[in-house]
Amino acid sequence: MSNESAAIIVPTDISLMVREIKAAYTRYLREFRVPDDHIILVNFSAGKDSTTTATIAHHIFGDRVRSVMADTDNEHDLTIDFARNIHLQIGSNPVEVVKRIYTEAEFSKRRERVIAGWKTKQTIRLGAYRGVVMPSLDRSDTKFGQAWLKTAERWGIEFETALDAALSVLHPSGNSFLDAALLHGQFPQLRNRFCTDELKIQIVYDAVIKPLIDDGEVVVQWSGVRAQESTKRAAYKRFDKDNRDPDFLYNFLPIHQWTAADVFALHKYFGIKPNPLYLQGADRVGCMNCVLCNKQEIAETAARWPEYQERHKEWEQKVRLASRWVHWMSVGTFDQAWMRAMGVKRLGNEKQIYGLEPDIQHIEWSGFYGPRGGMGSPNVDEVVEWAKTGRGGKVYDLVKASLDTEVCSSRYGLCE
Ligand code: SF4
Structure with missing residues (x-):
């Protein structure tokens, strides 16, 4: 927010803008035939936009408004504190904080699948390794099994096989973000953002929305999505049916056309004092860090709150044990003897893997931040070191530009 743009906002503008929201909402309710006694539910993320949305909803509709926040277990402590206390500033009902809990039964199912799947050889169907037969991960008497024992030594763990190592971490850890990554065998990525889906969208639906709808209620979700944040967000309608239950669930984006200056x-x-993280220099609040966040944020978080870096490092060490690909690739690059010894072949033309050797990856981590700075699978420390360097070059900037639009693409405004 620039000082100039803040300066031209005067209090009367805000009260007019809030009145516009009330009038527009009334029109939408009529147009969509939403009953007057519907439930108003604010998606709260503890960011500036959802704080604004909760404040407006309460100003117009008072105590009939409910606000709900999903705690991913990867939040900054200050964000959770802010969510638990914001009602004191707004004068509203407290924010209901919900959390997706992964059960022992879910892990037990995953263990069964891992036991069955990792015992057998696996033919890779896609990508550079298509057609390559990967070895079983439950043998220590094979060339691969022997080579993997060196991996175990390097990692400082004592297991006979990669499968044993995986089974040791496939239990609820007490942290939902880590549990999600363990069950998926990797951290979330741009194209596989299961964190938003499971830890935010689905849990709010399961814990709050569905029970209301099952009781015959009609729910309108208010979200702090703003068009200015990305082209994807700009394309959302201000009011619309929600496909998950189009006759009972609607979405309203009251501040869709507002600027960040309007919000402040x-x-x-x-x-209302915003989340204190903004005052400490954060551009966005929410997951600390988001797996998709940009270079500057990584460097800033590492400098300000190194404890989160430490936490992510510990998570990486566990999640890599749950990744079949990391186990295979941890043995891959330096000595392909295990592959030759196994007679690894391409499907079809029986071509040996020798021709593929230059492409064989060597991976030690299921990296929290995914590939960064030209590194295929860096760990948190390597990413932080890279983030501390100057500009990452043109390639990085292009990646960053695409991330900036994708990160903010949730219709519900749950990931800032
Ligand atoms: S903020 Fe980032 S890490 Fe957190 S849930 Fe959203 S996409 Fe996932």
């Missing part, structure tokens, strides 16, 4: 002006108008 509203805070000022209502005397």
Whole structure:
């Protein structure tokens, strides 16, 4: 927010803008035939936009508004504190904080699948390794099994096989973000953002929305999505049916056309102090860090709150044990003897893998941040070191530009 843009917002603008929201909402309710006694549910993320949304909803509809936040277990402590206390500033009902808990039964199912799947050889169906037959991970008497024991030594773990190592971590850890990554065998990525889906969207639906709808209620979710944040967000309709239950569930984006300056002006108008992380220099709040966050944020978080870096490092060490690919590739690059010894072949033309050798990866980590800075599978420390360096070059900037739009693409405004 620039000082100039903040300066042109005067209190009367805000009250007019809030009145516009009320009038538009009334029109939408009529147009979509939403009953007057519907439930108003604010998706709260503890960021500036959802704080604004909760404040407006309460200003117009008072105590009939409910706000709900999904705690991913990868949040900054200050964010959770803010969510638990924001009602004191707004004068509203407290925010209901929900969390996806992964059960022992879910892990037990995953263990069964891993036991069955990892015992057998596996033919890779896609990508550079298509057609390559990968070895069983439950043998220590094979060339691969022997080579993997060196991996175990390097990692400082004592297991006979990769399968044993995986089974040791496939139990609820007490942290939902880590549990999700363990069950998926990897951290979330741009194209596989199971964190948002499972830890935010699905849990709010399961824990709050579905029980209301099952009781015959109609629910309108208010979200702090703003068009300015990305082209994807700009394309959302301000009011629409929600495909998950189109007759009972609707989405309303009250501040869709607002700027960031408007949002901070509203805070000022209502005397609301935003999440303190903004005052400490954060551009966005929420997961600390988001797996998709940019280079600058990685460097800033590492400098300000190194304890989160330590936590992610510990997670990486566990998640790599749950990844079949990391086990295979941890043995891959330096000595392909295990592959030759196994007679690893391509499907079809029986071609030996020798021709593939230059492409064989060597992976030690299921990296929290995914590939960065030209590194295929860096760990948190390597990413932080890279983030501390100057500009990452043109390639990085292109990646960053695409991330900036994708990170903010949730319709529900749950990932800032
Ligand atoms: S903020 Fe990032 S890490 Fe957190 S749930 Fe959203 S996409 Fe996942």
